[in-house]
Amino acid sequence: MSTLAATRDIILPLEPLGLNMSSRLPMHAAHLDLLEAEALFILREVAAECRHPVLLFSGGKDSAVLLHLAYKAFHPERIGFALLHIDTGHNYEEVIAYRDRMAERYGCRLYVRHVEDSIRNGSVRLRDPLESRNPHQSVTLMESIAEFGFDACLGGARRDEEKSRAKERVFSVRDEFGQWEPKNQRPELWSLYNTRVEPGGHLRVFPISNWTELDVWQYIQREDIELPELYFAHPRQVVRRGEVLVPVTRLTPAKAGDVVETISCRFRTVGDISCTAPVPSMAGTLSEIIEETAQCLLSERGATRLDDRAAEAAMEQRKKEGYF
Amino acid sequence: MNAIATPAKSTKAGGLKHDESLSGLLRFITAGSVDDGKSTLIGRLLYDTGNVASDQLASILATSQKRGLAEIDWSLLTDGLLAEREQGITIDVAYRYFSTARRKFIIGDAPGHEQYTRNMVTAASNADLAILLVDARKGVVTQTRRHAYLAHLLGIRELMLAVNKMDLVDWQPAVYQAIVDEFVSFVTRLGRHHVQAIPLSALSGSNVVARDQSVSWYRGPTLLEYLESIPARRDAGLASLRLPVQRVARVMLGNGADGSTHGEFRGYQGTLASGTLRPGDEVMVMPSAQRARVAGIKIGEQSLAQAAMDRSVVVSLDRELDVSRGDMLVDPREPPRVSKELVADLCWLSEQPLQPRGKYLIKHTTRTVQALFAELDYLIDVNTLARHKGPETAHMNDIVRVRLKLQQPLLTDAYADNRVTGSFIVIEPVSLNTVAAGVIV
Numbered sequence: 001m002s003t004l005a006a007t008r009d010i011i012l013p014l015e016p017l018g019l020n021m022s023s024r025l026p027m028h029a030a031h032l033d034l035l036e037a038e039a040l041f042i043l044r045e046v047a048a049e050c051r052h053p054v055l056l057f058s059g060g061k062d063s064a065v066l067l068h069l070a071y072k073a074f075h076p077e078r079i080g081f082a083l084l085h086i087d088t089g090h091n092y093e094e095v096i097a098y099r100d101r102m103a104e105r106y107g108c109r110l111y112v113r114h115v116e117d118s119i120r121n122g123s124v125r126l127r128d129p130l131e132s133r134n135p136h137q138s139v140t141l142m143e144s145i146a147e148f149g150f151d152a153c154l155g156g157a158r159r160d161e162e163k164s165r166a167k168e169r170v171f172s173v174r175d176e177f178g179q180w181e182p183k184n185q186r187p188e189l190w191s192l193y194n195t196r197v198e199p200g201g202h203l204r205v206f207p208i209s210n211w212t213e214l215d216v217w218q219y220i221q222r223e224d225i226e227l228p229e230l231y232f233a234h235p236r237q238v239v240r241r242g243e244v245l246v247p248v249t250r251l252t253p254a255k256a257g258d259v260v261e262t263i264s265c266r267f268r269t270v271g272d273i274s275c276t277a278p279v280p281s282m283a284g285t286l287s288e289i290i291e292e293t294a295q296c297l298l299s300e301r302g303a304t305r306l307d308d309r310a311a312e313a314a315m316e317q318r319k320k321e322g323y324f
Numbered sequence: 325m326n327a328i329a330t331p332a333k334s335t336k337a338g339g340l341k342h343d344e345s346l347s348g349l350l351r352f353i354t355a356g357s358v359d360d361g362k363s364t365l366i367g368r369l370l371y372d373t374g375n376v377a378s379d380q381l382a383s384i385l386a387t388s389q390k391r392g393l394a395e396i397d398w399s400l401l402t403d404g405l406l407a408e409r410e411q412g413i414t415i416d417v418a419y420r421y422f423s424t425a426r427r428k429f430i431i432g433d434a435p436g437h438e439q440y441t442r443n444m445v446t447a448a449s450n451a452d453l454a455i456l457l458v459d460a461r462k463g464v465v466t467q468t469r470r471h472a473y474l475a476h477l478l479g480i481r482e483l484m485l486a487v488n489k490m491d492l493v494d495w496q497p498a499v500y501q502a503i504v505d506e507f508v509s510f511v512t513r514l515g516r517h518h519v520q521a522i523p524l525s526a527l528s529g530s531n532v533v534a535r536d537q538s539v540s541w542y543r544g545p546t547l548l549e550y551l552e553s554i555p556a557r558r559d560a561g562l563a564s565l566r567l568p569v570q571r572v573a574r575v576m577l578g579n580g581a582d583g584s585t586h587g588e589f590r591g592y593q594g595t596l597a598s599g600t601l602r603p604g605d606e607v608m609v610m611p612s613a614q615r616a617r618v619a620g621i622k623i624g625e626q627s628l629a630q631a632a633m634d635r636s637v638v639v640s641l642d643r644e645l646d647v648s649r650g651d652m653l654v655d656p657r658e659p660p661r662v663s664k665e666l667v668a669d670l671c672w673l674s675e676q677p678l679q680p681r682g683k684y685l686i687k688h689t690t691r692t693v694q695a696l697f698a699e700l701d702y703l704i705d706v707n708t709l710a711r712h713k714g715p716e717t718a719h720m721n722d723i724v725r726v727r728l729k730l731q732q733p734l735l736t737d738a739y740a741d742n743r744v745t746g747s748f749i750v751i752e753p754v755s756l757n758t759v760a761a762g763v764i765v
Binding site: 025029030031032033034035036037038040041044045047048071072073074075076077078079107159160166167185186187188189190191192194196197198209210212214215296298299 | 347348349377378379380416417418419420421423425427428430442445446449450558570571573574575579580581582589591593594595622623624625634635636638649673687688690743744747748749751756757758761
């Protein structure tokens with residue numbers, strides 16, 4: 001590779017040959033059967049080998065899929081896990097209502113722990129009362145793990161979400177500080193998961209590691225999984241900041257000089273109000289969302305994070321949190 | 325000079341007819357030396373299939389430009405962590421995903437650094453095929469042989485030789501042919517495989533997704549055509565029934581998913597390692613050797629008329645038997661071996677060398693037992709395939725033939741016959757780490 005041409009602009013490779021992007025949409029869903037089977041296996045391994053597991057449930061689409069998979073893994077038995085939600089206090093009300101409804105429907109005990117309490121007892125300190133509480137969730141999570149003595153936390157994270165996630169194991173070992181050590185991960189071979197942890201440590205387990213955003217939507221459609229309405233196109237007041245739509249809410253009010261528009265939009269990811277943004281969309285049905293996802297040129301994070309630069313740093317920081 | 329490939333069972337690869345009978349999911353690994361263009365190939369494959377988001381592309385373009393590069397550095401796409409980018413640390417295997425209309429693909433991207441044995445073994449354990457990259461200017465090198473051997477050891481029968489940088493040798497068919505011949509003659513020594521060779525240029529994208537029209541002498545498939553048309557491991561599925569029991573599901577008063585209090589249910593949850601299962605089939609429960617017939621097979625609320633390999637099911641039987649986690653439902657005509665001794669090839673993964681007199685744990689299917697090393701037979705030199713008899717121990721990345729004594733019997737097959745019942749991991753009971761991968765001979 002020549003360095004002589006170092007000053008000229010990089011010539012983009014040929015146009016992507018994916019041609020029209022809907023060619024990314026697999027024509028048959030056999031891959032969903034395999035992804036489902038893998039997830040059921042992982043859920044059952046956790047149930048069989050861990051002493052006190054819990055399922056992290058936020059009411060987002062990934063945790064909705066995870067809860068449904070847990071239902072299928074144990075049916076006709078009831079789901080053998082309690083649900084845990086770390087509530088930042090910055091959630092959409094319809095998501096909280098959905099969370100409670102799902103816990104009830106699946107007959108699961110729901111524990112809710114609040115970042116607000118961690119702020120009150122001093123373990124979380126905010127620089128700005130309106131700052132995103134997303135990164136602070138891990139403190140409250142660690143406090144909850146200690147409180148209940150959980151040895152495994154099942155989560156709906158996917159490897160395609162974030163670059164650092166692409167390298168995380170399905171069974172991720174955390175020490176008593178909750179730290180992830182990317183350089184010191186256990187090798188993970190075949191589907192022989194090593195679930196042993198030292199006292200005080202715990203596992204984070206990600207049964208849908210190998211799923212992509214598109215897989216999640218296809219599975220939601222196939223299995224007819226209920227979601228919060230926020231995921232479907234609806235009119236909403238927003239302010240444009242660059243390419244991102246900032247919803248006008250109690251936590252993210254319009255500022256002087258902002259032009260407030262009402263547009264049709266939906267959420268690709270539902271998290272903290274202060275850091276997730278909707279995308280302009282007319283997709284009101286699952287089929288339309290799937291088609292749109294297959295054709296979309298922006299990654300889930302790129303399109304929806306208000307703090308996308310900070311978010312990447314926040315991931316790194318989260319790992320170091322145990323130290324400081 | 326025609327295109328060469330080898331025992332070409334996949335001449336249909338050129339045709340793009342959608343094949344419903346192929347698995348919708350293919351897992352493959354990529355391997356090659358550091359400068360063979362692996363990241364470029366993966367980047368190219370993702371980009372040309374429309375699987376690189378525009379924000380990700382913009383980000384790696386900007387970084388490439390900032391660094392004064394004349395080309396896109398595709399490794400920015402595949403080396404994810406900030407720590408990796410800043411410090412040049414490569415962290416084990418990364419997983420990449422892409423899909424086309426015909427299939428979803430999972431790439432196990434094993435870094436090509438000095439720890440390659442361990443990384444290759446980790447990535448290869450779940451793979452259906454291996455793409456081995458060679459630089460057309462350098463040809464088959466030691467690493468190519470190592471990777472082919474390791475793919476072979478891990479039971480990968482589909483090998484793809486990607487002869488990269490063909491543009492730098494003016495697409496000379498003779499150069500390509502010589503590399504393919506040398507590779508095929510090496511691989512033939514290992515055992516039976518299917519080899520597909522493709523001349524390509526990852527940088528320009530020739531023969532990756534798009535055909536290079538100027539190379540008229542090559543008539544085989546492009547890389548993507550090959551990946552879309554090759555059978556996955558689970559398409560073969562002829563091995564006899566193996567269903568390791570993961571959990572026993574018991575519904576009694578009050579714990580039913582539907583909240584009902586009538587009726588009881590007892591079933592066995594597990595994933596079919598191989599074979600198929602239908603209601604009415606006679607199965608044998610190992611190790612007790614009791615027999616029963618399958619009364620029902622379900623996934624969630626759905627009853628199945630047949631379950632195939634890799635599906636996670638719950639099976640009920642027509643009579644009450646004593647079955648627990650670690651037992652196995654098998655075809656009574658072809659049961660697995662029941663043995664308190666294992667002969668296996670181990671890949672040692674840990675920085676702590678093997679303690680020949682130490683006790684270890686073996687996790688095999690859903691059963692974990694204690695084990696002792698009865699014998700270290702020989703170390704295999706993965707470069708020359710030579711055997712060094714009677715080693716004292718094994719260090720990280722070593723491959724060693726061992727005989728293990730087990731505290732309780734395991735239900736095993738040879739790895740060559742069954743990748744699930746033929747594989748195990750070794751856990752060190754103090755650190756609790758996974759220290760070795762084993763394939764049963």
